[in-house]
Amino acid sequence: MDPRPNIINQRLKNIKTIIAVSGGKGGIGKSSIASVLALNLAKNGLKTGLLDLDFCGPSTHTILGINNLFPKEDKGIIPPEFEGLKFMSIIYYTGKKPALLRGEDISNIILELLTITQWGDLDFLVIDMPPGIGDAALDILKLVKKTKFLIVATPSKTTMETVNKNIKMLKELKAPILGIIENYQSHQFLKTKTESKISGVPILGKINFDKKFESAIGNTDKLLKTDFSRDLLKIIQKAILRHKNTA
Amino acid sequence: MHEWSLAQAVVYSAIKYQKNNKLKKITEINLKIGELQQIDRDIFKFSLKQISRLKKITAKIKIKTEKAILKCRICQHQWSFSKILKKLNKNEAEYIHFIPEIAHTYLRCPKCKSPDFKIIKGRGVWIDSIK
Ligand SMILES: Nc1ncnc2c1ncn2[C@@H]1O[C@H](COP(=O)(O)OP(=O)(O)OP(=O)(O)O)[C@@H](O)[C@H]1O
Ligand SMILES: [Mg+2]
Numbered sequence A: 001m002d003p004r005p006n007i008i009n010q011r012l013k014n015i016k017t018i019i020a021v022s023g024g025k026g027g028i029g030k031s032s033i034a035s036v037l038a039l040n041l042a043k044n045g046l047k048t049g050l051l052d053l054d055f056c057g058p059s060t061h062t063i064l065g066i067n068n069l070f071p072k073e074d075k076g077i078i079p080p081e082f083e084g085l086k087f088m089s090i091i092y093y094t095g096k097k098p099a100l101l102r103g104e105d106i107s108n109i110i111l112e113l114l115t116i117t118q119w120g121d122l123d124f125l126v127i128d129m130p131p132g133i134g135d136a137a138l139d140i141l142k143l144v145k146k147t148k149f150l151i152v153a154t155p156s157k158t159t160m161e162t163v164n165k166n167i168k169m170l171k172e173l174k175a176p177i178l179g180i181i182e183n184y185q186s187h188q189f190l191k192t193k194t195e196s197k198i199s200g201v202p203i204l205g206k207i208n209f210d211k212k213f214e215s216a217i218g219n220t221d222k223l224l225k226t227d228f229s230r231d232l233l234k235i236i237q238k239a240i241l242r243h244k245n246t247a
Numbered sequence B: 001m002h003e004w005s006l007a008q009a010v011v012y013s014a015i016k017y018q019k020n021n022k023l024k025k026i027t028e029i030n031l032k033i034g035e036l037q038q039i040d041r042d043i044f045k046f047s048l049k050q051i052s053r054l055k056k057i058t059a060k061i062k063i064k065t066e067k068a069i070l071k072c073r074i075c076q077h078q079w080s081f082s083k084i085l086k087k088l089n090k091n092e093a094e095y096i097h098f099i100p101e102i103a104h105t106y107l108r109c110p111k112c113k114s115p116d117f118k119i120i121k122g123r124g125v126w127i128d129s130i131k
């Protein structure tokens, strides 16, 4: 018997809200949204953690500009704090080197991280998910029942088709879905009409294409001043903080 | 000292097993610890004892170490972790200690250099049986 699944609820017991930032496709802004979401929550005085579960392409540390940090050990692993944010990623252990991981390895790493990471009291834990409903999403659904999914979509035909399928699958799996954020991740989308019509799943708001976003990457002060962050903050206030108060 | 968090998982599993099987008492927990995780046996044992006492578990806990065997998915070559452990630097070994799958970052098949290998056995903490 694997002992790890039996301790995970205990580990996450003092976290009020867990949000997995997910979405059917690659490169649609999941990590950007997860990072800036967590940063804004922390800057608003909320106890916040950020967990990067995209082991093949971890990028939240790059977006936030996190380096030279390493977790301490105390009855487990204590995620280091960065700008008031508790941050956990396999990047501490892999550095710049890649890791070739199959599904069972990914499941094992998720189990291990959830077993050994001591988050303590948190208002929010934001999880940056890899693209699609794959091993990571299925494991999180199975192991962390209180996770709410925040779906990122771009207003493109190909993304919407995949996102629709993902949402159907999440619903079938009885996953709680917070809603969809429409991210105008590319200037190409400036002219497209929104197509995100999915029954039963609210569209929480939209993030406009922000040509200054890329140059703010790696600098939290700059990130917080971007239009991207402002758009996201509106969504946070409307859909996430309110949600917290009613929870 | 993250051994404590793994020991806690073991004790919580035993308690759950006891509940699920409506046992009056558990008397024995048989554990396997995989070599790949390089657990500090003494710290792990000490943590198990402490947490058991706290949770009023009096079972005897037996720990066996399992050799870690890796197998290349490309050339099928098998090798044991203990043979190559000394080739890793202290940090690399420590990173694998925290998350055994990090072996995929620092190890390659000794024969064909492929990064595509499987951890066949001896990964981490495993409960063989609870009585
Ligand atoms: N609203 C936006 N305006 C401008 N650029 C954006 C916007 N959203 C995302 N980007 C850019 O798009 C790129 C991809 O974003 P990101 O890495 O967050 O996507 P992802 O969905 O996490 O990708 P992956 O699937 O690879 O994990 C980044 O370079 C980011 O700067
Ligand atoms: Mg990403």
Ligand SMILES: [Zn+2]
Pocket (backbone or CB within 6 Å): B072, B073, B074, B075, B076, B077, B109, B110, B111, B112, B113, B114
């Ligand atoms: Zn080989």
